Amino acid sequence: MVIMARVGVLALQGAVSEHLDMARRAGAYSLAVTSPDDLAQADALVIPGGESTAISRLIRQNGLEDPVRAFARSHPVLGTCAGLILCGREIGGPDKEPQPLGLMDITVERNGFGRQADSFETPLTVEGMGTVPAVFIRAPYIQSAGPGARVLASVGGRAVMAEQGNILVAAFHPELTDDLTVYRYFVGKIKAA
Numbered sequence: 001m002v003i004m005a006r007v008g009v010l011a012l013q014g015a016v017s018e019h020l021d022m023a024r025r026a027g028a029y030s031l032a033v034t035s036p037d038d039l040a041q042a043d044a045l046v047i048p049g050g051e052s053t054a055i056s057r058l059i060r061q062n063g064l065e066d067p068v069r070a071f072a073r074s075h076p077v078l079g080t081c082a083g084l085i086l087c088g089r090e091i092g093g094p095d096k097e098p099q100p101l102g103l104m105d106i107t108v109e110r111n112g113f114g115r116q117a118d119s120f121e122t123p124l125t126v127e128g129m130g131t132v133p134a135v136f137i138r139a140p141y142i143q144s145a146g147p148g149a150r151v152l153a154s155v156g157g158r159a160v161m162a163e164q165g166n167i168l169v170a171a172f173h174p175e176l177t178d179d180l181t182v183y184r185y186f187v188g189k190i191k192a193a
């Protein structure tokens with residue numbers, strides 16, 4: 001019997017339904033996560049894009065801070081855009097909020113592409129995955145990555161995707177295109193975890 005992987009999508013604020021669809025299209029079950037009990041049903045977790053200070057506040061209000069940290073030690077986590085910010089260890093640059101979860105050894109700058117490049121789409125070459133279409137919306141970038149974190153892609157010299165063990169982060173929105181490459185890779189990590 002084949003048991004389908006269950007991808008939980010943190011459903012507190014932001015681009016939730018697109019991630020739920022994408023996980024299904026990549027061959028997994030998907031479920032919305034708003035509580036520690038929901039999280040216990042999942043084999044992997046997506047922290048979506050949205051507004052990182054709002055998501056951070058809701059994580060704490062819903063008692064999910066410690067459960068998500070514990071989950072991330074033994075399960076795959078994908079953080080996209082605001083989710084990347086929350087997975088980081090520290091926020092660099094002018095915005096010092098929110099306090100990230102520290103799942104991965106990266107320092108991030110919120111809204112790091114500035115006003116001119118507020119939102120844009122570009123083909124992005126990702127190490128080990130080929131070229132994927134990448135949509136950036138008021139995106140952060142990775143200022144620095146510690147020795148444990150591997151940068152997988154950059155735009156104009158700015159790191160926008162990285163991986164550290166179970167944790168995969170992208171400054172862009174793989175759920176907003178039809179391309180399943182990043183999602184298939186993430187769902188593949190469930191079997192390996």
Ligand code: GLN
Pocket residue numbers: 048049050051052053080081082083085110111137138139140
């Ligand atoms: N700019 C947002 C933040 O800093 C992230 C934007 C996004 O997730 N699309 O929280």
